Amino acid sequence: QVQLVESGGGLVQAGGSLRLSCAASGRTFSRVAMGWFRQAPGKEREFVAAINFRGGSYADSVNGRFTISRDNAKNTVYLVMNNLKPDDTAVYYCAASRTWWYRGSDPNEYADWGQGTQVTVSS
16 A cells, blocks of 8 residues: 655646645555546546656646656655646646556556645636
């Protein structure tokens, strides 16, 4: 099991940037693929990005604007969000994959979840 704690959310104007962090403890972090999901009010949770040893994968809606990275020495995964839009407003969740390789969009493939951090983008 992996314990996850997100931070870095907040209120930002459209076009602005934020960096989310997710601190992990428990299972060997370097052997776990990590992902970010988000959930807006009244909508289902959706995939944002994920990362394994080969690199990152992204939802089409954020590709080119968001960047996922990890620091295994600090047991932390990051999500840098640039050119934010009001449609990016959601609670953002960090998740740990069940495997070291899965970096896809199926939330059922992620075993552990953080409590979420709110991102609000004003127009």
